[in-house]
Amino acid sequence: MSYCVNCGVELDNTAHSCPLCHTEINNPKQPIDLTSPTPYPRKKGELEVLKKRDSAIVTSVVLGSTALSCGLLNLFVFQNGRWSLYIIGACLLLWIFCIPILIYSKLPIFISIFLDGIAAAMYCGIIAYQYPGKGWYQNLAIPIILLTTILIEIFAIYLKMFKNSILSRACLFFAEVAVLCSGIEIFIDLYIKHNVSLSWSAVVLTCCSIIVVTLTTIIKQTRLRNEVRRRAHF
Amino acid sequence: MPKSHKKSTKDSWFELDLSATVYPTLQRRSFSSVYRISALLKEKVKPDLLQKALEMTLPRFPTFKVALRKGIFWRYLEPNNRPGPWVEQDIINPCMPMPFHANNHYLIRVYYYENRISLEVFHSLSDGTGALYLLRTLIAVYLRLQGYTIPNQNGVLDINQPPDPEELEDAYKRYATSKVRPPRKQEKAYRLHGTLEPFYTLNIICGIISVDTLLNVAKKYKVTITEYLNSVLIYALIQQQKSENHRKERPIKIAMPVSLRRFFPSKTLRNFITMVYPTIDPRLGDYTFEEIVTQVHYYMRYHINGKFLNADITTNAMTKSHPVIRIVPLFIKDLTVRSFYKRVQDLQSSAGLTNLGTIDIPEEMREHLIRFDVLMGQPFSPRTNCAIASLGNILTINFASSIVETxxxxxxxxxxxxxxVPVKIETNRNN
Structure with a gap:
């Protein structure tokens, strides 16, 4: 039997070094036993991930077959208009939304949000293809989708990359709501009236500003933060 | 007769007991509510006989032969008559999380490696004491298949008898009757910081010790073995915290499950435990080891008694039976419980320590067994968990952690x- 010269514990005959302090074993009277089995196996276990793979297959098959059958129905049976494009687009949209949950869970959240934004733009593109209107897709849909995606990306980056609390998250959330509402109204005004005059979004902006300023003050003042925490605990 | 008795005898379904409710909510890639109890035999294990023994034994334990299902408000267990579970060759990373739909929906795993038989159990099914009954009976049946005579006593149940309804009961319901409900909120404890190992790695360091020697040392301090080992763990964590040079030190708290069967008679094979938290606060000053031992000793004597434990389980039981909580849909409960556990419960302890105590087996079985080992699964935070069990004069202390540092x-x-106390060390780490 060998002992660790550093820790004083007895070691297994198959051990090459002390597991506690990593001191190498050097016992001329008891060489390391290379033939006996080690106390623990060497085979690494893997988790069975049946559920997600099955769900991914089922989801892909259901969405794919729905899109295909609707396309065929539109081509050969109900040929009035290109209605199947809406369903095919919706299936593609849902499938893209499912990628991070079912198909590739290691996909970084930033990329999946970006893909979701592209999918939403694509679906609006399909509607615009059917009803081009007065350039609503380029002037209204794309800017709103872009702004929403950017704001969600910022929120995700903040959650993932920075140390945050419930209060700071709430603060960012209300700030983003204010920006989004203002942005939507600006884009609508530019599209319809070609000039900007804020109305309902100004109310949202004011309310959100009050909330953001209050939350920021609470975050900055430790005493106030503790007081709020004490009074609002549940 | 409690409600659960009626349900179980009809072989329909089981409500999750008080402790069991939490574990499925918490189960995820980075957290495992699976524990392992192993028995080291004197002879190499024969897998075909072990499989046969498992098939003969499991029907006697209906609360282990189940699948976990989701209801609208709560999860529940329903009998699982699918084929399996199958005995498997052991792996280096035990106590992996147990996906509820894998392994034919079974929530137990049986492994073999050389002389060792290991049983892994998802904590919603049973606590260590309950699982130990299954393992002892399984080993007894396995030995009988080899021609040995093992009587049905000392923790070995008769597989030809139907289960006693009391074995299937939710004993919390029977005993959670205290008029006082102590608050649960506690101060944050010191948490170990270390380098996380790659996915699904569970490092084990097992210390093998003579019970007689340990008992003599514990007697010197005038405490029990559990109190002594608790004190040593607290001492180790104090040293660790000091070596990390924190600006602000935190209390060292050990989360220790206590089996309630000792205080509230029940034959239940399901969960019947509660937690106590022996604590030392280094901010009060430097503690000598003797002072730690004294503090732990009096903490245990003060808290581990029927009255305190009853108040503790009543607090938990009242939360579950609150009318508003009962009607909240399961997915909202899941979100809330998970958040509470991560933000409050998990931060309340620096390490876990569980002691199954001296494991009782029939004399005829003793000549075939060397020792028992217990292992706790991977917790949320990168801390180390310690599990103790003894058989005859051999006591094992198994540390399980998912960090590189030791x-x-x-x-x-x-x-x-x-x-x-002379210690022999075994490990699954590559050294």
Whole structure:
């Protein structure tokens, strides 16, 4: 039997070094036993991930077959208009939304949000293809989708990359709501009236500003933060 | 007769008991509510006989032959008559999380490696005491298949008898009757910081010790073995915290499950435990080891008694039976419980320590067994968990952690060595 010269514990005959302090074993009277089995196996276990793979297959098959059958129905049976494009687009949209949950869970959240934004733009593109209107897709849909995606990306980056609390998250959330509402109204005004005059979004902006300023003050003042925490605990 | 008795005898379904409710909510890639109890035999294990023994034994334990299902408000267990579970060759990373739909929906795993039989159980099914009944009975049936005579006593149940309804009961319901409900909120404890190992790695360091020697040392301090080992773990964590040079030190708290069967008679094979938290606060000053031992000793004597434990389980039981909580849909409960556990419960302890105590087996079985080992699964935070069990004169202390560093284990075992307790170390780490 060998002992660790550093820790004083007895070691297994198959051990090459002390597991506690990593001191190498050097016992001329008891060489390391290379033939006996080690106390623990060497085979690494893997988790069975049946559920997600099955769900991914089922989801892909259901969405794919729905899109295909609707396309065929539109081509050969109900040929009035290109209605199947809406369903095919919706299936593609849902499938893209499912990628991070079912198909590739290691996909970084930033990329999946970006893909979701592209999918939403694509679906609006399909509607615009059917009803081009007065350039609503380029002037209204794309800017709103872009702004929403950017704001969600910022929120995700903040959650993932920075140390945050419930209060700071709430603060960012209300700030983003204010920006989004203002942005939507600006884009609508530019599209319809070609000039900007804020109305309902100004109310949202004011309310959100009050909330953001209050939350920021609470975050900055430790005493106030503790007081709020004490009074609002549940 | 409690409600659960009626349900179980009809072989329909089981409500999850008080402790069991939490574990499925918490189960995820980075957290495992699976524990393992192993028995080291004197002879190499024969897998075909073990499989046969498992098939013969499991029907006697209906609360282990189940699948976990989701209801609208709560999860529940329903009998699982699918084929399996199958005995498997052991792996280096035990106590992996148990996906509820894998393994034919079974929530137990049986492994073999050389002379060792290991049983892994999802904590919603049973606590260590309950699982130990299954393992002892399984080993007894396995030995009988080899021609040995093993009687049905000392923890070995008769597989030809139907289960006693009391074995299937939710004993919390029967005993949670205290008029006082102590608050649960506690101060944050010191948490170990270390380098996380790659996915699904569980490092084990097992210390093998003579019970007689340990008992003599514990007697010197006038405490029990559990109190002594608790004190050594606290001592190791204090040393660890000091070595990390924190600006602000935190209390060292050990989360220790206590089996309630000792205080509230029940034959239940399901969960019937509660937690106590022996604590030392280093901010009060430097504690000598003797002072730690005294503090732990009096903490245990003060808290581990029927009255305190009853109040504790009543607090938990009242939360579950609250009318508003009962009607909240399961997915909202899941979100809330998970958040509470991560933000409050998990931060309340620096390490876990569980002691199954002296494991009782029939004399006829003793000549075939060397020792028992217990292992706790991977917790949320990168801390180390310690599990103790003894058979005859051999006591094993198994540290399980998912971090690279071994400093707490080193402080722990070197303290034992300095106290005159010889320790033999085994590990699954590549060394």
């Amino acid at each position: 400093s707490v284990e080193k402080f722990f075992f070197t303290k034992l060595v300095r106290d005159g």
